[in-house]
Amino acid sequence: MSRVTAKPAAALALLAFLASPPALAQQQGPIPVGVVPAELKPVSEAMEFVGRVEAPEKVDIRARVKGMLEEVLFKEGETVKEGQPLYRIEKPLFEADVQQAEGDVERAKAALTLSKIQRERAEELLAKNAGTAVARDQSVANEESSKGALLTAEAALNTAKINLGYTDIVSPITGRIGRTVFTRGHIVGPESGVLDTVVSQDPMYITFPVSQRDYLEAQKEEGKVDLANVEVRVKFPDGTIYDQLGRINFVDVSVSRTTDTVILRADVPNPKGKLVDGQLVRVELKAGAPEERIVIPQAALIADQAGVYVFAVEDGKAVVRRLKTGGTLGPNVIVMEGLKVGEPVVIDGFEALRPGAAVRAVPANTSLKG
Structure with missing residues (x-):
């Protein structure tokens, strides 16, 4: 008789246990999240292009007389000075x-x-x-x-x-020399072709094509923007930013018939040799007086089919803010619409958030850096 009465009791206990998580969750209280305030930062208008590094001077070394190559007087890949002997013919x-x-x-x-x-x-x-x-x-x-x-x-x-x-073949410029084609004992002459190549290192040029549309937009701003004052920043393929700024020093005189682009060229310092002739990079142009814009860390962004949004904190609850962004500023994103200055934005702990969830906001260990 006791076994029969135990089954309904166990069922009631199980139902009570299944009903307990909401009550337990309610006892846990607001969800802790890390927030940073949306801040105003000075932001310059920026445009980004794909460019290629070019050496201002690149010289092919050739023999001007015929004879046996007696000595190779340099180490491949080293920097050679103007007038430094490179080869000696008997x-x-x-x-x-x-x-x-x-x-x-x-x-x-x-x-x-x-x-x-x-x-x-x-x-x-x-x-x-x-x-x-x-x-x-x-x-x-x-x-x-x-x-x-x-x-x-x-x-x-x-x-x-x-x-x-x-018979003494010297470097006509200062720069880095490449791999030699001929070694000691070869017969060389004007018909031998290129013996080696010397490439200048500092500064470097970066050429990049600008579409006709962007070029016309820039012409509309003529008088407001001086090309000589446009900052040129270089980004490497791995996303790192080069630590030297360049300046535009040349705009081509014609537009390409095949690509409908005009070539611009920037002069960029290269004191440590990080820029290499022929290298593909991204070029960011900044011009004009900086304007105050709202910026937040890119880590706060969440994307769905409707676009991007963030969780903000309002009256102790998580609220969704749909954003219109306008590019990046270092690790931060520029917000054109959707946020107010000083509004706390969640960057830590938003994975478990739902709109309207109670939250306990604490300052995150992140600062906005331009």
Whole structure:
């Protein structure tokens, strides 16, 4: 008899247990959340483009005379100075050419001296009626021909000296040098092509295309915005921001027929060599006087099919604020519509929130940084 009466009692206890969580939740009180106030920050109008890093100077190193490569005088990848020797071609043949040209100059000088003496003798004989005008004229012509031969010999000597100088291949600019194509022992010459490339490092150029639409918008602002005062900030593919600001120094004179864009170029300092020729980056342009805008941490944003929103705290309860955003400012997002200045925004603990839920707001360990 006792077993029969125990079953209804157990069922009643189970029902009581299932009904207890709401009461327990009610006993737990408001949900603790971390909040930060929506703040006003000075924000400049910004536009972002895709750009490419270019070295202002990029020189291909080539051999200007033919010979055996005797020495490679640099370490690949290092910084070389303007005028620093890079390669040396064997010299003996070119030194011999210089010596031969010097001999030709001496012979030409001797021939000129002789022709000058002969011309003077012919003039003396003609003055004494002991010579003829034809002989005098012939001696004058011989002297002029000797002068020409001397000039030719001196030019050949200069050419030989220049070619000897080309056996020392030096860097025409200061920059980093790449991987050498030829090593010691190879025969190189003008037909060998590029031996190596030197790329200047500081500053660097960044070129980026601007659409016709954006370009026309910028023209409307002419007089308000000076291109020389536009800040150029570089972002790397991993999202990090380069620590140097650049300035626009060139706008192309024509619009591309294929892409309907105009090329702009910025000059960016590169003291630590972080920018590399050919690198793809993002370019952010900021211009005009900063305007006060509401900003909140990006960590507070929640997205759904209707857009983005945040939980704010009002009268101790969680309320939804639908936002219209206007870009980013470092780790923060700019809010165009949907929030008031000073309104507490939930950034910690919103995962369990529902609209209208009672909350206990405490300052979060986050500060807004521009």
